Amino acid sequence: MLELVILGFLYDERLHGYDLRKRIAALTGHVRPIADGTLYPLLKRMEAAGLLTRELQPGQVAAPRHMLSLTSEGKKALLDRLREPDELFITDENRWFALLAFLRHLDDPAAQAAVLQRRLDFLTQPASFFWDGDRPLRAADFDDPFRQGLFTIATATTRTELKWLRETLATLTQVS
Template sequence: MVELVILGLLAAGPAHGYELRLRIPEITGHGRPVADGTLYPAIKRLAEAGLLTRQARPGQVAAPRQVLTLTPAGHAELVRRLAAVDVADDPSWLTALAFLGALPDPADLLRRRLAVLEARALPEGTDAYQQCRLAVLTAGREAELAWLRARVA
C-alpha cells in the first residue's frame, strides 16, 4: 500500500523522500511515520520500474535531496492500482479514497464500495466498551453510506 501512497502523493507534485515520510501518516492514518526501511526501497522499486524519476537538488542545510517526480507511466500505474483496490478492505479503501480524484471516473469504484457496505453486517457489542466501539463503527458506516449514495446517485 505504501507504493500506492507514494504514487498518489507524487501525483500532486514533486517531493523528496523525507516529505513523503512526513505525509504518509496523514493518508494512512497510522499516526507514525513509515519506516525508512519500507519507504526508500519502495521508492527504489518505483524508480526502477520507470514510475517516477529522481533528480538531485541542493539541500538548504544538508546534503542534496533526491526530488521525486511521477512519470506518465507512474500516473497510469496509480490509476490502475486505484481501480483495482480491494473495496472490502477498510484500510486499503480509506487509503485509496485519498487519491480517487486521479481516476477519470471513480463511479464504478464508489458503487462497489457502496455494495460492500450495504451488504456488511456490523458486529453486536455485549459490554459497554464493545457497545461504544459499535456506536463509533455505526456512525462512521452511516456517514460513509450517505456520502457514497450522494456520489453515485
C-alpha cells in the same frame, strides 16, 4: 498501501523523499509517521520497476535531495489502482481511505462514481459485520458493554459513509 499513497502524492507534484515522508505523516495526522526503513527502500524498488525517476539535487538546506517524479507508467499504475476493485474488498479501512484520498486523480466522474458504487455494494452486502445471517444485528445482541461500544462505533461509521456515498454518487451522476 504505501505504494498507492506515494503514487498519489507524486502524481501532480515533484517531491523528494524527506518531503514525501512529511506529506504521508500529515495525511494520518502525524500519528504514526512511516519509518525511513520503509520509505527509502520502497522508493528504490519503485524506481527499479520504472514507476518513478530521481534527479539528484545538490544540497540547498542540508544533504543533497533526490527529487522524485512519476514516469508515465507510474501515473498509469496509480489510475489502474484507483479503478482496481481489489483495493476495496478488504477489511483494512486504511487502504480504502488511502484510495479515497487520491480518487480525484481519476479524471472522469463516471469512473469515480463506479468506484464509489463498488464500495457501496460492498458495504451493503448482507454478509457483513452488521448481520447475523439475514437478521440485522443490534447493540443489545452483544453481552458485554465493550463489544456493544465496538458495534455502536462501527454502525455509526458505516451509516455516515453510506449517507455520504449516496449523496456524492447523486451529484457525480448528475454532472455526467
